[in-house]
Amino acid sequence: MTRRGKVTVVGSGFYGSTTVLRLAEYDIFESVVLTDIIEGKPEGIALDINQSRSIENFETKVIGATTTADGGGYEKTANSDVVIITAGLPRKPGMSRMDLIDVNAKIVRQVAENIAKHSPKAVVIVVSNPLDEMTALAQLATKFPPNRVMGQAGMLDTARFTHFVAELANVPISSVKTLTLGSHGETMVPVPSRCTVNGKPLTEVLSEAQVSDLVTRTRNGGAEIVALLKTGSAYYAPSAAAARMAKAVIEDAKIVMPVCAWVDGQYGISGVYLGVEAEIGRSGVNKIVETKLTDSELSALKAAAEAVRAKQADVKDL
Numbered sequence: 001m002t003r004r005g006k007v008t009v010v011g012s013g014f015y016g017s018t019t020v021l022r023l024a025e026y027d028i029f030e031s032v033v034l035t036d037i038i039e040g041k042p043e044g045i046a047l048d049i050n051q052s053r054s055i056e057n058f059e060t061k062v063i064g065a066t067t068t069a070d071g072g073g074y075e076k077t078a079n080s081d082v083v084i085i086t087a088g089l090p091r092k093p094g095m096s097r098m099d100l101i102d103v104n105a106k107i108v109r110q111v112a113e114n115i116a117k118h119s120p121k122a123v124v125i126v127v128s129n130p131l132d133e134m135t136a137l138a139q140l141a142t143k144f145p146p147n148r149v150m151g152q153a154g155m156l157d158t159a160r161f162t163h164f165v166a167e168l169a170n171v172p173i174s175s176v177k178t179l180t181l182g183s184h185g186e187t188m189v190p191v192p193s194r195c196t197v198n199g200k201p202l203t204e205v206l207s208e209a210q211v212s213d214l215v216t217r218t219r220n221g222g223a224e225i226v227a228l229l230k231t232g233s234a235y236y237a238p239s240a241a242a243a244r245m246a247k248a249v250i251e252d253a254k255i256v257m258p259v260c261a262w263v264d265g266q267y268g269i270s271g272v273y274l275g276v277e278a279e280i281g282r283s284g285v286n287k288i289v290e291t292k293l294t295d296s297e298l299s300a301l302k303a304a305a306e307a308v309r310a311k312q313a314d315v316k317d318l
Contacts, residue, residue: 001027001028001059003027003028003029003030003059003060004028004029004030004250005028005029005030005081005082005250006029006030006031006032006033006079006080006081006082007023007029007031007032007033007080007081007082007083007084007246007250008032008033008034008035008077008080008082008083008084008115008119008122009023009032009033009034009035009083009084009086010035010036010083010084010085010086010087010111010115011035011036011085011086011087011088011128012034012035012036012038012041012042012045012064013036013086013232013235014232014235015086015127015233015235015238015239015242016034016036016084016086016087017034017045018235018236018239019084019086019239019242019243020032020034020045020046020049020062021049022239022240022243023060023243023246023247024049024053024058024060024062025056025058025060026058026060026243026247027057027058027059027060028060028247028250028251029060029250030060030061031060031061031062031063032060032061032062032063033062033063033064033065033076033077033080034046034062034063034064034065035064035065035066035067035073035074035076035077036066036067036087037066037067037068037069038066039066040066041064041066042064042065042066043064043065043066044064045062045064046062046063046064047064049062050062063076065077067114069110071113071114071117074114074115074117074118075118077114077115077118077119078118078119079118079119079121080115080118080119080122081119081121081122081123081249081250082122082123082124082125082246082249082250083115083119083122083123083124083125084124084125084127084242084246085108085111085112085115085124085125085126085127085128085134085138086127086128086242087104087107087108087111087128088103088104088107088108088128088129088134101130101133101311101315104128104129104130104134105133105134105137105315107128108126108128108134108137108138108141109137109141111138112124112137112138112141112142113141113142115142116141116142116143116144122144122148123148123149123150123249123282123283123284124138124139124142124144124148124149124150124284125150125151125152125242125245125246125249126138126149126150126151126152126260127151127152127238127242129184130184130185130311131151131152131153131183131184131185131260132151132153132183132184132185132260132273132274132275132308132311132312133308133311133312133314133315134151134315135149135150135151135260135273136272136273136312136315137315137316139262139273140315140316146261146262146264146273146285147261147262147283147284147285147286148283148284148285149262149284150245150259150260150261150262150278150280150284150285151184151259151260151261151273152238152241152242152245152259152260153183153184153258153259153260153275154179154180154181154184154257154258154259154260154275154276154277155241155242155244155245155257155258155259156184156237156238156241157180157184157188157190157218157221157258157275158178158179158180158258159237159240159241160218160221160237161178161179161180161190161195161214161215161218162176162177162178164214164217164218164221165178165195165197165202165206165214168206168210168214169197169205169206171197171198175197175198176195176196176197177194177195177196178190178191178194178195178202179191179194179195179258179277179291180218180258180275181258181274181275181276181277181297181301181304182274182275182300182301182304182305183274183275183304183307183308184260184275185219186219186307187300187303187304187307187308188218188219188275188304189275189297189300189301189304190214190215190218190219191291191293191297192211192215192297193292193293193294193297194291194293221234222234244257245257245259245280248280248281249280249281249282249284250282252281252282253280253281254279254280254281254286255279255280256277256278256279256280256289257277257278257280258275258276258277258278259275259276259277259278259280259285260273260274260275261273261274261275261276261278261285261288262285263276263288263305266288266290267290267293267298267301267302268302269301269302269305271309272305272308272309272312273308273312274301274304274305274308275304276288276289276290277289277290277291
């Protein structure tokens with residue numbers, strides 16, 4: 001097997017460390033770098049994962065790097081092909097994603113500037129919350145072309161919607177196809193018209209009230225897990241989504257995924273990072289893929305765009 005490419009994951013919390021494990025076990029990368037400001041933590045996690053290689057039969061090497069506020073340690077990330085930013089505080093019960101904007105903006109800006117310095121050709125995948133705003137900030141801080149900076153949201157939200165439908169309809173997960181667009185938050189736009197169960201429209205399998213309840217539960221999917229955990233937030237499903245996006249980039253897969261991407265004219269919306277379907281490849285977002293929406297879904301998507309636009313305009317000052 002030919003392994004290629006270098007991926008860096010910034011932040012060694014549950015999200016970051018699980019993402020690194022998934023990436024390493026794909027066994028398609030030459031190396032995966034894990035960074036954190038907590039001295040020794042990324043190195044310890046890297047050593048632990050490396051010691052599992054003979055058990056799980058993968059050769060990808062994991063490298064740990066302690067970083068500092070002034071940019072020390074980032075030299076180990078140099079020339080990364082993909083960088084996943086997980087750094088930042090997670091939500092606590094009762095918190096919205098927007099409650100994290102001030103503190104996480106400072107972290108994401110510092111990280112993004114160091115990424116640009118050491119990996120000027122990287123594709124950046126942002127997962128720090130609030131997702132849409134932090135993706136916009138990362139693009140401003142790196143000064144990368146918008147196609148090379150995207151956020152992981154739709155992959156996760158769509159996976160949650162798919163799970164909820166499969167459970168309620170009592171069918172295998174593989175028989176369900178769903179889609180969510182819009183923001184990674186209150187203005188998320190699940191798209192029932194694009195959802196099927198065994199090829200049948202969702203509305204033929206579940207009642208309108210059931211679909212409405214699942215849409216609401218999907219919007220609150222992260223908060224539901226935060227409330228159950230009491231401390232910390234979700235990381236198994238989110239890490240799976242981020243890792244799949246990185247894999248699509250490094251393999252130049254040209255597959256269509258729901259992601260947070262720069263929208264410039266599609267759906268009659270311009271100048272904003274928003275959850276849409278996009279073709280993902282070696283340059284990041286190759287193109288936005290517009291899908292047919294009902295009038296109400298399109299109206300909701302436009303409302304989501306305006307809701308996040310003002311906050312994204314503010315991040316340049318954070």
